Amino acid sequence: MIRISEVDPCDEATLRAFWEVEQEAQRHDRAQPVLRSWTQLTSSLGTPNPYHRRDLWVARDGDRVVGTAEVGSPLQENAQIGFLEVNVLPDVRRRGIGTLLHDTAVAHGHDDGRRSICGEVYVPAGDTSSAAREFAAGLGFEVVHEEDHLLLDLPVPAGSIERLRAKADGSAYDVVTWQGRCPDEHLAAFCEMRTRMENDVPTGDIDLDPVVVDEERVRTGEARLALSYLGITAAARRRDDGVLGGYTQVYLPHGEPHALQDDTLVMPEHRGHRLGTLLKCATLEIIQREHADRVAIHTDTALDNHAMQATNRDFGYRPVERLLEMQRRDA
Structure with missing residues (x-):
């Protein structure tokens, strides 16, 4: 029994x-x-x-x-x-x-x-179904969002990184990086960008309300994250006024051979310069220089996030799975 x-x-x-x-x-x-x-x-x-x-x-x-x-x-x-x-x-x-x-x-x-229940189901790249998907569908769950699970094998040749950096128009920006805790001087701007990311990231029809990321939430998250991961952040700072216009984050699990590419955001008024590419080049260089034991980077990208899909292809990411967000709303 x-x-x-x-x-x-x-x-x-x-x-x-x-x-x-x-x-x-x-x-x-x-x-x-x-x-x-x-x-x-x-x-x-x-x-x-x-x-x-x-x-x-x-x-x-x-x-x-x-x-x-x-x-x-x-x-x-x-x-x-x-x-x-x-x-x-x-x-x-x-x-x-x-x-x-x-x-x-x-x-x-x-x-x-x-009253809304959501779960993740993975199917192999190129397929549309799996036993897990059929199980969830049988319980009344429907697909409400899809993402590609992408993988980038490491190391990436240094020449490839330079080629990608050359495609970005970063002449008006400096790239600032930190590992772990966000410096106090950047915290307010980082909260603003994180809040924008929470609201802009594609989530399909998942029953989610907007989230405001404040300083307390950032500091709490950093402390918890540090127990299991090293976080690496790169941000684009405009030279003429010091304003942060975008960021990307990568997490390195302690004791594991891979890395996890998380958020990448460029604020609307800073778009059109391929800053996302510039920022990803910066974190990739840090990983390969200081954490050369990492063999791959994983990331999930929404199917309808065409700009990020194109950026990831430029870096050499390849699809290995399809992530299906499945949801059921109960009365």
Whole structure:
């Protein structure tokens, strides 16, 4: 008989079993999974977060943990939505375990006022379906947004970086970089750009409200991030007035061989100079100079973000998976 129980983050044995099932299921299903490490999971759960909560469940068949569910719940904005992930070991699928986990996690979300449930499904590049997509569709979820999961093999030849930099019109800008904490002198402008990114990033029809990024949110995020990642940021500063016109961020997970390309934004009044390319060149050079053990950079880019898709192609990114955001609105 299958039993579903909530995970106490202080119960290391159960939490470890949760993580191991997640790892095995994702490695079985995905072409290029980017998985959280054990340290990333425990650090995240063990550090208070005023902006986000995670609730975890496991499914047991006897004493064996065979499935997991997780609901991520925004706490400041977007209290209407919960982000669901379900994993089941390959050898016990099609026994209703995933549905039991879904039902338990969604009931918890409903009790917390989460009437929109959203989850991520990956399919191989060039395909349109997978067992995970069919499972979600059978539960009433619909695709509301699509992104390409792209991969750039490292190292990139230095000549290629110089060629890309030459294509950008950066004569009116300096590139400033930092690792970890944003310098105080740039914090206000960085908050403004982060807020613009939160509102501009393509999200399709996901049931999300705008988020305002203030200094407290940035500093809280930096402190939590530093437990598991090194963050590298490059920003474009206009020479004649010192105004920051764009930024990009890359995260390097501690102890892992890859890097994660996150935000890239150019503010509207600074567009038309290919500053995004200039900024990505700067972070790429830092990675290759100071973190030469990294073998690849992963990023996700919306299908309709044509400018960033073109920029990523210029750098040599190639599609390895398609990310489907699937959502269901419950009454």
